[in-house]
Amino acid sequence: MALGKIKADTLEHSTAGSLDTSYVVNGSAKAWAHFDGTATASLDAGLNISSLTDVATGRFQHSFTNNMSDAFSAVGGTGSTDRLISLDTGTLATSSYTIETTNHDATFITSQYVTSAVHGDLA
Amino acid sequence: MITTPEFQGTHLWDRLCWAKENLEGHQSDYRVVYEDSVDECAKILVPDPNWMACALQGGILPPVEVYWELAKDEAQPDFKKHTRGYLLHDTKPIGPLDEKSAIEYLIMKDCPQSVWRDYDSGNKPKLVICRKDQLPATREWRNAWKISEELSLTEKAA
Numbered sequence: 162m163a164l165g166k167i168k169a170d171t172l173e174h175s176t177a178g179s180l181d182t183s184y185v186v187n188g189s190a191k192a193w194a195h196f197d198g199t200a201t202a203s204l205d206a207g208l209n210i211s212s213l214t215d216v217a218t219g220r221f222q223h224s225f226t227n228n229m230s231d232a233f234s235a236v237g238g239t240g241s242t243d244r245l246i247s248l249d250t251g252t253l254a255t256s257s258y259t260i261e262t263t264n265h266d267a268t269f270i271t272s273q274y275v276t277s278a279v280h281g282d283l284a
Numbered sequence: 285m286i287t288t289p290e291f292q293g294t295h296l297w298d299r300l301c302w303a304k305e306n307l308e309g310h311q312s313d314y315r316v317v318y319e320d321s322v323d324e325c326a327k328i329l330v331p332d333p334n335w336m337a338c339a340l341q342g343g344i345l346p347p348v349e350v351y352w353e354l355a356k357d358e359a360q361p362d363f364k365k366h367t368r369g370y371l372l373h374d375t376k377p378i379g380p381l382d383e384k385s386a387i388e389y390l391i392m393k394d395c396p397q398s399v400w401r402d403y404d405s406g407n408k409p410k411l412v413i414c415r416k417d418q419l420p421a422t423r424e425w426r427n428a429w430k431i432s433e434e435l436s437l438t439e440k441a442a
Contacts, residue, residue, distance in 0.1 A: 203416075208304055213330045218423065228354055231364060231366070283297055
């Protein structure tokens with residue numbers, strides 16, 4: 162990544178129209194993570210994550226390197242087949258978020274493939 | 285080894301994007317096992333490989349005290365959003381750390397202060413740094429894991 166800057170408020174395509182660059186800045190995911198939640202959990206890939214905390218069965222906290230501006234981020238995620246991913250809204254903070262993996266009976270359960278992405282404003 | 289650009293004043297998120305493109309992730313062999321409640325099982329902190337690469341490289345991450353300042357702001361009852369995010373971007377970045385120091389930094393950043401401030405003053409350890417292979421290989425009885433009170437380097441940590 163070059164460290165130079167291109168400053169522009171609008172991107173314009175020759176035929177398809179134009180796009181305000183604020184859509185790009187505000188709409189990009191500000192953090193994401195992929196980890197294996199089985200056995201000894203480990204992070205495989207991500208951005209803007211400093212650590213993963215294995216809290217308990219099916220509960221994993223992600224800490225940000227660059228905090229979010231407020232605690233109203235949009236968090237989404239996916240898990241392995243037959244696993245549901247949800248956000249523990251009670252623990253959402255500007256420094257971290259916790260996701261939970263459950264089965265269809267809402268029982269906490271491990272999941273091998275767990276991803277999450279965070280949208281919102283950076284601090 | 286690639287040289288870190290002069291990053292003071294550059295948005296931290298831009299630095300992380302630079303690091304992801306230019307640094308090889310470092311999967312640490314270390315884990316931090318801690319207990320912050322007697323009623324809950326032990327928690328295990330796993331360093332992110334991209335973050336660890338930034339810590340080892342130096343010149344990217346802010347001092348850990350910056351995170352404490354932001355945490356203080358967030359703890360205020362009338363907190364709505366951060367107004368001092370510039371601390372992350374404008375404070376002089378820390379230099380390169382070895383892996384042990386990076387883990388200690390991460391503990392002070394991502395573990396509750398109540399755990400690490402007096403981690404060895406109670407009847408049993410609240411926090412242990414161990415190798416990944418010292419943890420149980422399966423997640424059987426995961427919600428009952430506690431720090432082993434007679435821990436040694438050859439024993440399981442939890």
